[in-house]
Amino acid sequence: MLDPTTPLQGVGDRLASPPLPVEIKGLVYETGGKRVIDEINATIESRRITAIMGPNGAGKSILLRLMHGLIAPTKGEILWAGRHADRPMAYRQAMVFHRPVLLRRSVAANVSHALGLRGIGRDKRAICVDDALRLAGLERQASMPARVLSGGEQQRLCLARALSLDPDVLFLDEPTSSLDPASTLAIERLLLDAQRRGIKVILVTHDVGQARRLAHDVMFLHHGRVIEHQDSQDFFDNPRSEGARAFLSGGLVL
Numbered sequence: 001m002l003d004p005t006t007p008l009q010g011v012g013d014r015l016a017s018p019p020l021p022v023e024i025k026g027l028v029y030e031t032g033g034k035r036v037i038d039e040i041n042a043t044i045e046s047r048r049i050t051a052i053m054g055p056n057g058a059g060k061s062i063l064l065r066l067m068h069g070l071i072a073p074t075k076g077e078i079l080w081a082g083r084h085a086d087r088p089m090a091y092r093q094a095m096v097f098h099r100p101v102l103l104r105r106s107v108a109a110n111v112s113h114a115l116g117l118r119g120i121g122r123d124k125r126a127i128c129v130d131d132a133l134r135l136a137g138l139e140r141q142a143s144m145p146a147r148v149l150s151g152g153e154q155q156r157l158c159l160a161r162a163l164s165l166d167p168d169v170l171f172l173d174e175p176t177s178s179l180d181p182a183s184t185l186a187i188e189r190l191l192l193d194a195q196r197r198g199i200k201v202i203l204v205t206h207d208v209g210q211a212r213r214l215a216h217d218v219m220f221l222h223h224g225r226v227i228e229h230q231d232s233q234d235f236f237d238n239p240r241s242e243g244a245r246a247f248l249s250g251g252l253v254l
Contacts, residue, residue, distance in 0.1 A: 018168040018200035019080040019089065021045040022067065027076035029062055029224075036062050037073070038224035044217075049191065049201040051215035051232070053208075055243075055253040058221040060204045061098070061173050067202065068095050068171050091118060094162035095171040100154035107149065108133065108142040111161045118165060128164045135190070136160035152183035159187055169200045177206065188214060208248060212236060220244045222253065 022044040029037035037059050044050055052060045065071050067078055069085045080089055103110050111132045115125045133139045136156040141149060146157060155175055162170060172191070176184040191214060195201050205211055211218060211232065218235040220228040222243045228235060239245045246253045 023079040025077050028074045030074045042226050047200050048216035049214050051211040052204045052219045054221035059224040092168040094165050094167040096158050096175045098174045100158045102146040107146045110146045132160040132164040152179045172203045
């Protein structure tokens with residue numbers, strides 16, 4: 001079980017505040033002749049937890065990948081504190097995907113490799129690895145192949161690995177959708193702890209309950225457009241759009 005009460009040693013070069021606001025201007029992404037992201041304009045200012053929600057096919061995961069710089073927009077731009085993303089900005093971010101992405105190496109080596117890519121020396125890397133595995137409750141599995149872990153353990157390892165980099169911004173794409181309640185609760189506690197330490201968390205989730213527990217603001221996508229972006233309590237208590245009302249009530253969103 002994760003213990004979020006003790007922070008990771010981490011890379012140690014995270015700035016006092018994330019590079020906010022994030023300004024999304026006229027963002028378009030097309031693939032296969034289809035417009036997946038359609039002229040999105042939005043601003044994310046708070047360093048708290050932002051949830052991106054919407055029905056299947058709304059463009060949530062694509063938007064997350066655009067923000068993280070994994071794919072390039074067809075048109076438009078994303079600015080971080082007024083600047084376009086560059087390599088130093090990429091090093092201030094980390095991402096956890098829907099399905100665990102792990103190397104065919106040991107549990108410990110997966111964390112060590114990520115730290116090595118950031119130029120962390122071996123001595124400090126060893127401390128960071130130990131901290132990450134302690135945080136994930138995976139100390140005893142350190143020498144095991146990462147891919148023999150259970151699904152919940154793998155995702156906990158991915159999150160602990162991301163946090164070991166001490167990012168300013170943490171992106172998560174439905175990280176708990178296939179996990180048991182205990183693993184989900186542990187990961188949510190870790191995300192809240194990360195937010196309290198000043199890490200900006202941007203989370204894609206289908207889980208309304210999870211968004212209620214974690215999010216401070218909600219961005220709701222439909223057909224590749226942001227049709228609502230407001231404080232989470234206002235969003236859940238008084239959604240402004242028909243699509244959001246249907247989504248929250250468990251109805252079909254057409």
